[in-house]
Amino acid sequence: MSGRYSMGEAAKKIGVHKLTLYRWEREKKIPPAKRYARKNERVYSDEDIQRILEWKDAIVDPAEAAAA
Numbered sequence: 001m002s003g004r005y006s007m008g009e010a011a012k013k014i015g016v017h018k019l020t021l022y023r024w025e026r027e028k029k030i031p032p033a034k035r036y037a038r039k040n041e042r043v044y045s046d047e048d049i050q051r052i053l054e055w056k057d058a059i060v061d062p063a064e065a066a067a068a
Contacts, residue, residue, distance in 0.1 A: 010044035
């Protein structure tokens, strides 16, 4: 089953601030989120979150994350 998550909910699942998701999207590091037409809100599916997590894990060096 695929859930729908708001920007804030998705950010919590990914482990970043929602402004980080905005920045990654603006910098074209991640694909733009789908929009919920009624409110023009960004929505993320479980699959979207999984892809972002995989990308994030691939680029974040664990040693750098521990030092931060």
